[in-house]
Amino acid sequence: MKRVAVIGTGQTKHTKARDDVSQTELVREATTRALADAGITIHEVDAIVLSNMELFEGRALPEMWVGEGAGGYRKPVTKIATGGTSGTSACIAGYHQCASGLFDIVLVVGWEKHSEGATQTGMALTDPLWDRNVASGAVGNFALSISQYVAERGVTPQQAAKIAVKARRNAARNPNAHLQMDGITVEKVLESRMLADPVHLLDMCPQSDGACAVIYAAEDRAKKLCPRPAWVRAAVTRHDQPYIGDLDRRLVTMRTLRDAAREAYQRVGISEPLKEIDVAEIYEPVSYAELAWYEALGFCAEGEAGRLIDDGVTEMNGELPVNPSGGVLSTNPVGASGVIRVAEAAAQVMGRAGDHQVADVRLALATGYGVYAWSDVMILSAG
DSSP: OOOEEEEEEEEOOOBSOOTTSOHHHHHHHHHHHHHHHHTOOGGGOOEEEEEOOGGGTTOSOTHHHHGGGGTOTTSOEEEEOBTBTHHHHHHHHHHHHHHTTSOSEEEEEEEEEGGGSOHHHHHHTSOHHHHHHHTOSHHHHHHHHHHHHHHHHOOOHHHHHHHHHHHHHHHTTOTTOSOOOTTOOHHHHHHSOEEETTEEGGGBOOOOEEEEEEEEEEHHHHHHHOSSOEEEEEEEEEEOOOOGGGSTTHHHHOHHHHHHHHHHHHHHTOSOHHHHOOEEEOOOSBHHHHHHHHHHTTSSOTTOHHHHHHTTTTSTTSSSOBOTTOHHHHOOOHHHHHHHHHHHHHHHHHTOOGGGOOTTOOEEEEEEEETTTEEEEEEEEOO
16 A cells, blocks of 8 residues: 555634535635645545535535535545544545555545534434434433443543533634633533533534545655655544444443554554654544543543543643644534544644644544444554
């Protein structure tokens, strides 16, 4: 397989509603910015991979018209939809298309316009017998598994609230982030409306309109086009397909994320992820999930996630900054959320993250997540 690197990224401003543009125009914004960042034109792109959860907007086959916004005219276009992992799955697909030698330059674009649909209503319209078995609907689903995690690992609401505060504080440095919340505190998180015990409103991610694009290039093109590419060192996906009730200790176990991370670390030669990874952009749709992911990703031993946030280890100035962009807790256009993770990790490696840049990043981790059964892990490096 060929060596492949990210040579450009582009995002829209993410917000509650982008009524000023269509889905096609939203995708065009991210695409145009990524092309400018990479210093190329759409004519140099060989293929396109799109990422969107059409269920959330209630429109079938959006790639049939949105592909035009990504410059897909007379080019191969693939569309990926795998729930919360849609964006990272699309990034992995685009990487493999490039690494295989099939294409030299591949554009990946993810988007969502939640304002044009009703996520919870849309999910409620699925078959009721099936829906009960897969526990569709994020809030109650998370509350159940979080209760399990809290009971077993002993994390506290205060520690989860610190995750939420960290995310929104980091997002204030990121001009593209949806939630720009000044002065958020642990107390304000715990005083916010209870959605489903123990999940408060400010523990949860928003529903965002937005798009994000990543451009891959094979080694010879990457070296010519980008002074500091973000090289893909590992791209691993693990998808189970069980009924939700069959997953024992769901948030606690998270076997797909653990296994994907283990393989990715092995490929790169990482034995101590907390010490060797410089920055992580992980998919955390709820504050408690980030704590669980610390353990699943091997940042700490089981039961020690609370200590990491208490000691500031994952803050911007900590040993391993996690989600300097503000994460999914601050920005969540689902079809784009995983692409954002990869784009932000790549931007950190390339030194292009602006006000939320972490110093001296050489190795970055990005993850995607989808309802316990699906996990993606990508590792990017400066060399």
